[in-house]
Amino acid sequence: MKSPRSFQTLAAAACLAAGISMSNATITMDLVNVGNAGNAADSTTYGAVSYDYAIGKYEVTIGQYTAFLNAADPNGTNPNGIYNSNMGTNLNVAGISYTPGAATGSKYAVLGSANRPITYVSWFDAARFSNWMANGQGSGSTETGAYTLNGATSGVGFTKNAGATFWLPSEDEWYKAAYNSPEGLGGTYTLYPTQSNTAPGNVIGSGANQSNLIRGEVYSVTRSGIYNANQNYLTDGGAFSGSASFYGTFDQGGNVWEWNDAVISSSDRGLRGGAWNNGVGGAVYILESTFRYSYAPTNEGVDIGFRIASIPEPSTVCLIVLTGAGWMAWKRRKAAL
Numbered sequence: 001m002k003s004p005r006s007f008q009t010l011a012a013a014a015c016l017a018a019g020i021s022m023s024n025a026t027i028t029m030d031l032v033n034v035g036n037a038g039n040a041a042d043s044t045t046y047g048a049v050s051y052d053y054a055i056g057k058y059e060v061t062i063g064q065y066t067a068f069l070n071a072a073d074p075n076g077t078n079p080n081g082i083y084n085s086n087m088g089t090n091l092n093v094a095g096i097s098y099t100p101g102a103a104t105g106s107k108y109a110v111l112g113s114a115n116r117p118i119t120y121v122s123w124f125d126a127a128r129f130s131n132w133m134a135n136g137q138g139s140g141s142t143e144t145g146a147y148t149l150n151g152a153t154s155g156v157g158f159t160k161n162a163g164a165t166f167w168l169p170s171e172d173e174w175y176k177a178a179y180n181s182p183e184g185l186g187g188t189y190t191l192y193p194t195q196s197n198t199a200p201g202n203v204i205g206s207g208a209n210q211s212n213l214i215r216g217e218v219y220s221v222t223r224s225g226i227y228n229a230n231q232n233y234l235t236d237g238g239a240f241s242g243s244a245s246f247y248g249t250f251d252q253g254g255n256v257w258e259w260n261d262a263v264i265s266s267s268d269r270g271l272r273g274g275a276w277n278n279g280v281g282g283a284v285y286i287l288e289s290t291f292r293y294s295y296a297p298t299n300e301g302v303d304i305g306f307r308i309a310s311i312p313e314p315s316t317v318c319l320i321v322l323t324g325a326g327w328m329a330w331k332r333r334k335a336a337l
Helices: 007-017 062-072 123-134 171-179 283-287 314-321 324-336
Strands: 031-034 053-056 096-098 108-110 180-184 187-189 257-264 268-272 293-295
Touching: 031 171, 053 171, 062 096, 062 108, 062 123, 171 180, 171 257, 171 268, 257 293
Parallel strands: none
Antiparallel strands: 031 053, 096 108, 180 187, 257 268, 268 293
């Protein structure tokens, strides 16, 4: 199995090599490299990717999205709906509070664990987060970069821009990172995103092949057969430590559904991976490679989050930890060489 690479370490090395300070970094993210370029698709026709890329080791977290909100909406006046008030009130996924009277740039605050995945995000929210990352964080634009949105909050006619440095993974990119296992159990692909063809369990710490999913009329985390509206059923990224994919991603099965870049029908965007509330009675089939799902890109569900993809080259990695000003300094330096 290929070892996950520390995004923060690679970013530091890349930026130091370019002579750029990281003192203005807002967040760092762990990415894993997905190699084996040119692999074939499996029997579902998904998973073929002709290039190397990187993808989030974990889903985007509450802490990371809070930093995004405070940077992209410092005054609490963002017109594009990047904050959903349910983030601060639904106790199952409570994650981010909003205080109008708080200081500029500090109006959003983490509730509970910062390492749980963000929910109540539309495809457009995820695309704007990707734009912000591509534009160096800080005051970077949310409207251009990976996707040209320019205020759009509905529709499916938005595709990744050429030269994007951070983006929502295509369905093939997501699928490959989850199920491709060229050196693992099952041959080229496995049925579950845990390097296994055996359905995962959901007891934290029980060993390999685990997932945060309601299964067999028992809720994950609490092991209770009764739903509790006051219980947070999300888990920290990687809590199911035995559930890594071949490439080192976690939680591509369970925790929350994840947006991908697929356009499905004339009105939907793709989702994969299943979630904490997928229903009792053996809903583990939702985690299988053969199950795909979609929803209107405006949907902001209690069970929907995302992870991002990127280019694995150090020069691009550097961009994620720089403010817009830092990135421009790098561009000027490069042009002078």
